[in-house]
Amino acid sequence: MKTEAKRLMRGSEAIGEAAIRSGCSCYFGYPITPQNELTEYMAKRMLETGRVFIQSESELAAINMVLGAAATGARVMTSSSSPGITLKQEGISFLASMELPCVIVNVMRGGPGLGNIAPSQSDYFQATRGGGHGDYRTIVLAPASVQELFDLTRDGFDLADEYRIPVIILADGMLGQMMEPLVLKDTPIAPEELPEKPWTLRGAKDRPSRFIRSLILDVNLEEEHNWRLYRKYQRIERREIRFEEYFTEGADMIVVAYGTAARIAKAAVKKCIEKNMRVGLIRPISLWPFPNEKILDLTKYAGHFMCFEMSMGQMVEDVRLAVQGKAEVSIYGRPGGVVPTPAELFRVISRTYNKILREKKA
Amino acid sequence: MAMDAKQLAEMKKVYSRPECLKDTIYHFCPGCNHGNVTRMVAEAIDEFGIKGRTIGVAGVGCCVFLYNYIDVDVMEAPHGRACAVATGINRVHPEKIVFTYQGDGDLAAIGLAETVHTANRGENITVIFVNNTVYGMTGGQMAPTTLLGQKSTTSPYGREFMGDGYPIKMAEMLATLEGAAFVARVACDTPKNLMQAKKAIKKAFKMQIDKMGFSFVEVLSACPTNWGMNPLDAYKRVDREMTPYFPLGIFKERTTADYL
Ligand SMILES: Cc1ncc(C[n+]2csc(CCOP(=O)(O)OP(=O)(O)O)c2C)c(N)n1
Ligand code: SF4
Numbered sequence: 001m002k003t004e005a006k007r008l009m010r011g012s013e014a015i016g017e018a019a020i021r022s023g024c025s026c027y028f029g030y031p032i033t034p035q036n037e038l039t040e041y042m043a044k045r046m047l048e049t050g051r052v053f054i055q056s057e058s059e060l061a062a063i064n065m066v067l068g069a070a071a072t073g074a075r076v077m078t079s080s081s082s083p084g085i086t087l088k089q090e091g092i093s094f095l096a097s098m099e100l101p102c103v104i105v106n107v108m109r110g111g112p113g114l115g116n117i118a119p120s121q122s123d124y125f126q127a128t129r130g131g132g133h134g135d136y137r138t139i140v141l142a143p144a145s146v147q148e149l150f151d152l153t154r155d156g157f158d159l160a161d162e163y164r165i166p167v168i169i170l171a172d173g174m175l176g177q178m179m180e181p182l183v184l185k186d187t188p189i190a191p192e193e194l195p196e197k198p199w200t201l202r203g204a205k206d207r208p209s210r211f212i213r214s215l216i217l218d219v220n221l222e223e224e225h226n227w228r229l230y231r232k233y234q235r236i237e238r239r240e241i242r243f244e245e246y247f248t249e250g251a252d253m254i255v256v257a258y259g260t261a262a263r264i265a266k267a268a269v270k271k272c273i274e275k276n277m278r279v280g281l282i283r284p285i286s287l288w289p290f291p292n293e294k295i296l297d298l299t300k301y302a303g304h305f306m307c308f309e310m311s312m313g314q315m316v317e318d319v320r321l322a323v324q325g326k327a328e329v330s331i332y333g334r335p336g337g338v339v340p341t342p343a344e345l346f347r348v349i350s351r352t353y354n355k356i357l358r359e360k361k362a
Numbered sequence: 363m364a365m366d367a368k369q370l371a372e373m374k375k376v377y378s379r380p381e382c383l384k385d386t387i388y389h390f391c392p393g394c395n396h397g398n399v400t401r402m403v404a405e406a407i408d409e410f411g412i413k414g415r416t417i418g419v420a421g422v423g424c425c426v427f428l429y430n431y432i433d434v435d436v437m438e439a440p441h442g443r444a445c446a447v448a449t450g451i452n453r454v455h456p457e458k459i460v461f462t463y464q465g466d467g468d469l470a471a472i473g474l475a476e477t478v479h480t481a482n483r484g485e486n487i488t489v490i491f492v493n494n495t496v497y498g499m500t501g502g503q504m505a506p507t508t509l510l511g512q513k514s515t516t517s518p519y520g521r522e523f524m525g526d527g528y529p530i531k532m533a534e535m536l537a538t539l540e541g542a543a544f545v546a547r548v549a550c551d552t553p554k555n556l557m558q559a560k561k562a563i564k565k566a567f568k569m570q571i572d573k574m575g576f577s578f579v580e581v582l583s584a585c586p587t588n589w590g591m592n593p594l595d596a597y598k599r600v601d602r603e604m605t606p607y608f609p610l611g612i613f614k615e616r617t618t619a620d621y622l
Contacts (some may be wrong), residue, residue, distance in 0.1 A: 026454060050455045056446070064476070065444035068419070068450025071437050078452070094440050175610030201435040201451070203458055211429035213438040215422075313600040 004182050012038035012176040014146045015105055015169065018153035020045050020277040021188035024103070026052040026069040026076040029215055032084045033117045034173035035107035039079065051191065059084040063091030063104075070100035072210050073200035074121045075157055075191065079105035081173075082123050085115060085131075092166055094228070094331045097214035101160035101167075103153060104138075108172045110337030118337025119174035119260055124314035127170050128288040130258030135226055137233045139167045139240065141286040142258040143206060147178035153286070161197070161238055168285060172310070174260045174339060242285035243294055247273055251280030252302050252360075253353050256319050257308040258284050260339065265308050267342035268349055279351055288316070293321035304356050311335050364409055372520025382433040389427060390601055393593025394501060395550040395583035396493040397560075399492055400431050403463065406564045407434060410555030411573060412459045417451055417559070419444045421464030421473070424498045428463055444494040448487045461488040467497040470506040470530050477536070484541030484575040484620060488566045493579060494585040495604065501602045503619035506530040509603055527605060533580045537613035543575030549582035551600035555610070562612070574619045582608055 009017070016038050019027065027042040039055070046053035052069070062078045069076040080088060085106045095102060108114040108123045114153040127140045139159055141152040149171060156167040201210060216222040246266060248254055248312035262283040272279035282298065284291050295305070305327055307316040313331035320329045332348050334340050365373075379385065383404035390396045407416050413434055420428035422441035429436035439447040442463035452460040469477050469491050475587045480487070496514055497503040504517040507529050511520040521529075544566055548559035559581055559622040564575035584596035591599065 026450065030452070052484075054453065057475050060443065061446040061449075061476050061479065064440060064446035065453075066438065067439070067443070067452035068447035068452075069454050070416075070450070071447075072451055072454045074454045090440055091443075103498070123609055201417050202455060203415035203417060204433070204435050209429070209433045209435050210440070211436040213429065213436075215426055215438060 001249060006181045008179055008187070009146055009182040010037060010160050011146050011149050011171065011178045011180070012107070013041045013190035014150040014182055014193070015079070015153045015171075016041035016045060018150045019103065019157070019266065020049060020182070021186060022074045022075060022154050023191045023194045024051070024077050024155035024157065025191035026065070026074055028054050028056050028065040028076070028078050030056050030059050030062050030080065030084060030220045032081045034109055034176055035079050035081045035105070037176065038105065038107070049267040058088065058349060059087035060074060065086040066102050067091055067094055067098070070102045073197040073202070075101075075161070075194065077103045077105065080105065081107045081109045082111050082120070084330070085126070087121060088230045089126070089132035091131070091138065092138065094214050095135050096130070096138060097134065097164045097225075098138035098212050101164050101213070101347060103156045103167050103169060105153075105169045105171065107176045108170065110335070116337045117173060118335050120310050120335070121259060122170060122263060122289065122311035122314070122335060123170070124309070124311060127168050128290070128318070132181055136229060137288055139165055139236060140162070140170050141167065141176060142170045142287050144259050144262045144283065146175070146182050150182055150184070151296070159240065161231060170259065172260050173250055190357055205257065205312070237289040238287065240286055241289050241291050241294070243291040244283040244285060246281040246283070248280035248282055248298055249301065250278060252278040253304045253306060253349070253356055254298055254302040255279065255281045255308055255349060256284070256295070256315065257281065258315065260288060261308050261310050264340065264342050268345040269330060271342065272349060272353070277350070279353060284315070290318045292318070292322040295319060296324060296326070299323050299326040300356065302327055304330065304352065306352055307331045309333050315341035376538050380403070380408045382407050384431055384433050386430060388431065390587065391587040392426060393584060393586040393596055394424070395494070396492060397484055398550045398556060399490060399581050400428070402560045402563045403461070403490060404432050405560065406567045407432070409468065410566065412567070412571070415457070416442045416459040416461070419448045419451070419460065419462040419587065421462065421468035423468050424461045425465060426493065428497070436446070443470050443476055444468065445473065445476040445485070445487070445489065448479055449483070450576060452487050456486065457508075460492060461567070463490045464492070465498060466491070466493045466495065467508040470532050478539070479535045481576045481578065482539045482541045486570055486573050486575055488577045490563065490568050491580045492583050493532070493580050494583040495529070496585050496588045498585045498588055499570055502585075509607060523595030532607060533578065533613050534589065536578050541576050541620075542578060542614055543616040544569045544577040546578070546612045547580040547582065547610050549600055549605060549610055551582070551597040555596065558610070565596070568584070572619070574616055580608070582610075
């Protein structure tokens with residue numbers, strides 16, 4: 001395994017470099033802040049490495065270029081930010097139905113509508129519930145550091161190929177802009193070194209012709225198709241759950257946060273620990289599949305789960321489902337692109353924590 | 363009159379199923395020109411011997427089951443996005459032959475941006491565009507190509523330019539783009555026009571094989587079902603009403619590739 005020295009890198013560039021080193025041979029994108037650095041990085045690097053880069057006429061076109069390229073078996077990536085990801089939903093639904101692998105990066109910004117260009121987490125519902133029409137899921141990974149942006153993008157390409165599924169990297173403007181040290185521990189792979197996929201469209205030379213479709217008019221066949229997808233999703237739910245725990249053992253109260261919010265939460269929880277408060281943090285890394293069982297298990301310690309999200313509270317619904325009524329669940333949400341400080345969050349946690357203690361005594 | 367074996371043996375085969383046209387029954391309505399167009403595409407693929415390296419992209423419309431008919435690899439695109447899908451395929455495999463097959467709702471309404479920009483980028487693909495002045499598959503609604511005064515299920519009193527706009531002339535429009543290499547409009551209403559149509563389709567594929575850039579063949583077609591006509595009257599309508607507004611011919615033909 002080739003290990004390189006630490007280098008300082010911007011978040012969006014870490015995603016781009018991970019794609020290059022994953023053997024991604026096509027990138028299609030349309031400008032939107034706060035993810036332009038990634039598109040610009042890809043413009044430079046893809047052409048430098050003799051690969052395909054297209055600035056498309058819209059996000060719709062970009063995701064449909066992804067559809068075409070993925071059908072040939074190439075590793076392919078597109079990226080955008082919230083309003084652009086909404087436009088991509090048509091294509092994502094088709095990618096899911098046609099079981100075409102790809103990596104889609106959403107550098108979330110404040111919404112709804114045009115919203116603003118500040119970091120936000122308000123696309124959680126869209127990402128984890130499929131997003132487009134139809135009964136489907138995508139794997140959703142939520143990095144919280146530049147290193148993770150790199151690692152999860154690399155893993156994203158592997159997961160996409162393994163399960164023939166679109167993988168969404170759910171980041172935000174803060175992570176994209178951030179500069180942090182990055183260690184490249186991986187072995188880069190070139191597009192031509194990737195194993196051939198047996199289902200691709202490359203021309204029916206010396207084999208029967210193939211087709212890839214999503215229109216299945218026969219209801220029985222469509223039902224069967226949905227069942228097959230469902231079984232795949234179950235397999236993913238069993239095998240691909242990722243999370244990080246921080247002082248959860250014995251905690252009376254557990255904060256649940258992902259991505260940028262989890263970084264703030266970690267700093268706040270650290271302060272709690274310093275003050276001998278029994279507060280822990282669980283950080284879901286895979287948002288779908290969601291770490292339901294882990295959270296349920298933590299109810300053996302904690303009677304209260306506080307979600308901290310940079311939205312009015314979306315993941316909180318999954319946490320409520322996960323605890324199965326065995327603990328209280330609350331939400332501290334900051335929508336609109338506001339990023340609270342760890343000190344602010346610490347105050348909110350303390351207030352809830354003290355209330356729990358009072359109730360416990362009473 | 364039954365033929366004996368000797369007579370049969372003496373007969374010369376002048377017309378047969380193209381090798382890459384599957385031996386199956388079309389789902390198209392009687393008299394629909396989709397059948398002719400599909401066959402001409404299959405013939406062109408045979409004649410250039412490119413079956414093993416051709417990938418078709420089907421639009422959403424009556425052509426959506428392209429893979430049931432043409433025996434090459436086929437990808438179904440979301441409604442209107444065939445040109446973007448074809449771009450993705452072609453950029454990964456520039457040595458492959460990639461064509462799209464689309465209707466007028468698909469290409470000229472919902473997929474207009476993808477079509478124009480794919481032509482403008484000069485993507486080396488072939489686009490077969492079936493203009494039948496209606497949305498066929500969904501039951502005869504007004505299309506961007508519906509003629510003024512033409513009744514459809516969503517223009518029950520006839521298309522009016524005030525409110526509905528004018529029928530779009532795709533071939534003329536795309537011919538203005540630098541990226542377009544070959545742009546033609548043909549029709550299927552007479553044997554002569556069918557021969558011209560075949561020639562244009564073949565030319566489009568030839569342009570692609572020679573890496574000349576974006577090729578576009580608009581085929582004026584009859585949709586007897588949604589026009590409420592029998593096939594013969596429908597072909598007459600192509601001649602009397604469509605060709606005066608949508609003139610046949612070659613609008614652009616590049617002789618050297620951009621990169622030369
Ligand atoms: C996003 C989306 N909108 C609408 C439809 C419904 N739809 C299916 S086919 C079609 C139009 C077909 O008309 P045309 O492209 O003219 O082809 P034709 O059937 O006439 O050959 C429409 C609107 C769809 N499939 N997807
Ligand atoms: S509806 Fe019209 S276009 Fe569709 S198959 Fe029938 S005749 Fe052809």
